[in-house]
Amino acid sequence: MITNRAQWLVLLGVAGSVAGTLTNKGLLAHSSLAVLAWIFLEWLLFRWRVELQLRHLRCVRAVNGLANESGTLWTDRRVSVSVEIISERRVRFPFIRFRDWQPENLKIDPADQLGLTEDNDWPNEIDASISGEASVEFTYTARAIGAGQLEFRGVSVCVFDLQGLFIARRFIKARQKFRVLPTSDAVDAAAPTVKRVNTLPPPGIHRLQRAGMGSELLELREYVPGDPPKAIAWKVSARRDQLMTREYESEVPVRTTMFVDCSFGTKHGEFGKRPLDQIVRLAGSIARSAMSVRDPVGLVTCNDANAQHMASGTGDRHFFQILDRLSKKSISTSPPPVRFTQELMDEAWRVCEELHPELLVPKINQIPFTWFPVRRSKRLERFRRTRLAAVLTELYSLPADQPQHLIFDNVRMAEACQRFLIDAGYDWTWPVVDCRGNELHDWHGKFEVLSEALTRVVARSHDHELFVLLVDLLDHPDPPGRLTNAIRLARARHHRVVAICPCPDDCRPGSLNTSDFDRKRDLTRLLSQAERTRRISSAEKLQRSLRRLGVPVAFASDGRAAQLVLAEAELARNGRTSRVGSR
Amino acid sequence: MQDTTDHRPDHNILLNGQKQPDSITAATVYIIFAGFSALLVSMCFSPNDSIITILIAVFLMMTLGFRFWWVALLLLMVQVGLFLAEPGSVSGYSNSPGSSLVSIGVLVLLISCSRYLTLTSSPAPFRLSNRLSARVAYLHATREPRIKFAKFGVVSRDDSTVGSGELFTMLARTVIPVVAISGILQLVPLDPDTPTIARLIPPAVRTITLGIIFLAIYVLANSFLNIFIWRRHAPSEARVFIRSELSKWIHREVSQVSRRRIRLRNSSRH
Structure with a gap:
């Protein structure tokens, strides 16, 4: 909650106060203590706003103009998302940032935004200042990139004070679940689908105007190798001095x-x-x-x-x-269970910070005191894991002793993290599923x-x-x-x-062309080229x-x-x- | 081939303005540097040495060069200046208009600088674990002011640190702490017998008393807020709190059981 800037100002304030009072320098003590009092005042105000006023914010999202909880979207088609933050009571936030949670299946392209002339790298985000009961609204355009399901979870809120001394994160839930259907492209068939001009009268009544094995003559055309011999129109062929083939209408559609x-x-x-x-x-x-x-x-x-x-x-x-x-x-x-890796843990922690920040607050989610591990980085990692285990236990209603098991048991923790990430919409991306090459098929x-x-x-x-x-x-x-x-x-x-x-x-x-290969002998590029070569050979x-x-x-x-x-x-x-x- | 590339957009991480446990801002590095330098100046040189003036001038130049960290440095410079320039006097604690004006000036400067930095800064933390990140942090210190707030925000601030409607709150922010501190300093009791009993010099007694008063005010305010906030917690938050409290007491025993189970499971697999 407290930023580095505030920490250092507090440290300097305390040092100045102590030095001022110990050396009888009244002005120094007065100024330093005033700084401390100012930070204390800001903290009081900030905490009041975050804990008591932030709960009155509500989110209403309209996707393609509809605020329904479910619906249907299509892949690769533009989706207009409009988010409105409404305050139910009078609130005051001088600097607040809203960001609509972006599911993994949704692509937001800054260049694709309608009606925005300025460059905005984060179209699903807005910085605002709220006073009273005013509402905040922002709109962006996105595309669903994969068939399946897409779920909007809510809006991530980041509250700052204008001096940059404190920061707090919360999440306003606004769930909407959509079925995503694949967009099908129109394909031009190789053969014409409209009836061509008959060369021989009389024109019949055709149920399906395509060539096939029916009894009605559709047209005569030149013979091509592979045509059945019985389809050859011998009289016409003799007249024209070249082989002609009769084409009949199709009577049986091909399943x-x-x-x-x-x-x-x-x-x-x-x-x-x-x-x-x-x-x-x-x-x-x-x-x-x-x-x-x-x-x-x-x-x-x-x-x-x-x-x-x-x-x-x-x-x-x-x-x-x-x-x-x-x-x-x-x-x-x-998916099958994955190994516990640091990447999996980091990803789960990051998503948890976004979706459930209120459950990670140190006052709520407390950590038992321990000297071990001795190394600070390892100890911080253990603290993170402890907090995450408590949140996962709460989310999945696990027994009360499960947090401790999750802390030490990598297998269970990996399963829980994987489940959590999949529920959050991170279905199939590394590290939720194990890497390619581990015999996926x-x-x-x-x-x-x-x-x-x-x-x-x-x-x-x-x-x-x-x-x-x-x-x-x-x-x-x-x-x-x-x-x-x-x-x-x-x-x-x-x-x-x-x-x-x-x-x-x-x-x-396609075919292997060595000139396409990059001459830079970077390890990643070499691996990519080797993979491409293998794929071409397999194809x-x-x-x-x-x-x-x-x-x-x-x-x-x-x-x-x-x-x-x-x-x-x-x-x-x-x-x-x-x-x-x-x- | 192992396809371990994370194709997910990375802005989720970049926008994470919350303090990361293993990351610090560029300002912190500069502040640490400035703090150590100032400490060195205070400890090694006498107040009348002309080199102090040169060093302070150097600090000032650095402040103007790297605006990112000048809030803390500004306070540090003011403190060093007061420490070096002010003659020691017990009457400094009196509620003189001069000291209040200086304190108000210091607060105004700090608030203005902080606001300017907040409105022009990026919330991205820097990981200074390698040289590349440190370089990014350095480059970020000289970036252009952040203009998104003005253009896409609901309230256009036009890069001004104090908006037109915020003058009153700014005044309250500066005057209330100064007046409160003047009052506290006047009320700090100093019993003539206390230094003798505690075997301390009078300023030390005063410092300890001030510290206790501040601590008491903080604890009282925190408890007051907690009482209000506790009733408004969601059931999930309450459950997490209770479970974490419980695990604080029994975590050693449960951890031993858990470890033993894992050991048994691994040994049975082998």
């Missing part, structure tokens, strides 16, 4: 089933750049594009233990149901679940269908591993299978092994991944075996 990998390994990393975020974004785009041409879309979400099926369907309602399922699957897996469980789900869907399928595997296979040592048999079964039934892999850094693993290996099975591969970061899926749907629709000039 697309997406297999989305929601296992723990896809949820590691920064919000918006997690493998799962890439998968979910792409799944939304594929579903939207397929439904726009009236193809039914089904969804199978798999984690390391089980799979959940959603029957295929069309229409806006079904599309939103798919997005909702994807959004829920982005949040619902609990349970390949055995994942492949078992995926194979079973794929086989089950193949067994139930009737027509030529399209199966989209949105699975993280890049780190697997021998892709596609145990999925091979299931993929072969699907291919043997003439279904189309597409595999789409996310990339850890949301960057397409090439994955593409080779899946091509052998007749499965095209794309990467989620590649803008053409959704187009590849639509092209495969087109192939399944018209019954051809391959696209011209590709593959």
Whole structure:
């Protein structure tokens, strides 16, 4: 509560008073004592304001103009947040700072703010001076960066006195929880979706104006290798002296089933750049594009233990149901326990200071006196841990002897810190989950679940269908591993299978170009380059092994991944075996 | 590869204005330096030495150069000046208008400087554990005044340390402590027999009496506030307080039990 400045002024005041009285220098004693009395007066006033007046402040937040406790947001779309601090009684704070708690899933870009001409590095913060019952309001713009859930917790308040002698922090709760749906991009299909001009009359009445295996003629076009021989229009070919192919209308829409990998390994990393975020974004785009041409879309979400099926369907309602399922699957897996590290402890302490500052006040949260550890830094660390243990015990209603256990038991403390950080919205970022490389993927469980789900869907399928595997296979040592048999079964039934892999850094693993490498031999850069090289090699290996099975591969970061899926749907629709000039 | 980069925005840490246990502000470093220098001056040189004037001039230049820490340094300079210039006299304790005016002047200067620094400073603490942080602290001392308060705040202060409506409170801030201290100094009892009984010189008795009076006032005020505040605590705060009080008494026993359990668990794993 007391700042360094005040501490030093008190020290100088005491020293001056003692020196003045001991040496009979009245003026020195008078001035020094006046300084002490002034600091005492300021302390009295400050404490009165913080302890008795701060409780009368209330926060009202409106997100996109609505102050509801829950709602729906979309990733990467602008969200307008307006925060109003209302005082219920007359209060006086000459210098107070409000900062809206920023969830990890929310990105606030200073350059993205509407209506602000000045540079403001912290748009979600305001310095104010409150007198009477006046309210304070500030507005900022943000974007949700990952699908799942977003929770606004409240406003962090920092009270200063104008002389900088004292400081106090509190937190005004104002909870609002939002479901975040993935934004789906509109994908241009490779084939035109409107009926082209018929070369032969008469025009019929077409239910679906696309080429397919129906009985109604859609158009005649030049023969391309891979067209079925029975589709060749022999008379027209003879007349034109070149092979022509009849294209019929599509009568059976192609059912697309997406297999989305929601296992723990896809949820590691920064919000918006997690493998799962890439998968979910792409799944939304594929579903939207397929439904726009009236193809039914089904969804199978798999984690390391089980799979959940959603029957295929069309229409806006079904599309939103798919997005909702994807959004829920982005949040619902609990991570494995982590090791206790100093970083975990620091992070938990920092978040606790922000969210529960009133429970860390030394008067409330007292520490038993001890001489040990002898080193001051270690002792301070122990004090912090003791205070944090008391707060965690209170928050999770643990038994009364738990604080002491949490102080000495690293395993329990790590679990409690992890739980606390996840509850605070820090779901998947280091150090809440252990670092990459500690075998995040349970390949055995994942492949078992995926194979079973794929086989089950193949067994139930009737027509030529399209199966989209949105699975993280890049780190697997021998892709596609145990999925091979299931993929072969699907291919043997003439279904189309597409595999789409996310990339850890949301960057397409292209060809290796040594000129891109930085010449500076910094350790971090060298590691980054080595990781990139490994990823490129893994991607090439994955593409080779899946091509052998007749499965095209794309990467989620590649803008053409959704187009590849639509092209495969087109192939399944018209019954051809391959696209011209590709593959 | 181990991806251990923290992608979280770091402004949460930077905005943490609360005092960190292992971090100190740049001003503290300068104040410590100035304090030691002044102490050296007071101890090593006689009052009439001309070098004191030079050193005080150097202090003044430093004050003007690094405005960040001039609050404490200003007080220190005033104190050193009074200590060196004022002749010793017992009558200094009398409530003379001259001493009150000097005290008011000192307080006005301190309040103005503190306010200016508060309104122009960044609340970011510096970790002076390495050379880079120390350099950042040094560079921060010469930064531009903070203008966000004026531009984005509800009340525009226009960089003025004392707003137009704050003149009255400023007056109260300076006059009340000076008058109170004058009163206390006049009321400090000095029984002629006390120095003999306590085997102390009269100024020491006076100092001890003053200290006791101040301590009593602080304890009384603190207790008064605590009584008011205690009833307004939230249930969670009360529970944390009770639990921490309890653990203060039994923490040794519970820690031993806890350690033994951990030792047993580890040994059973191996």
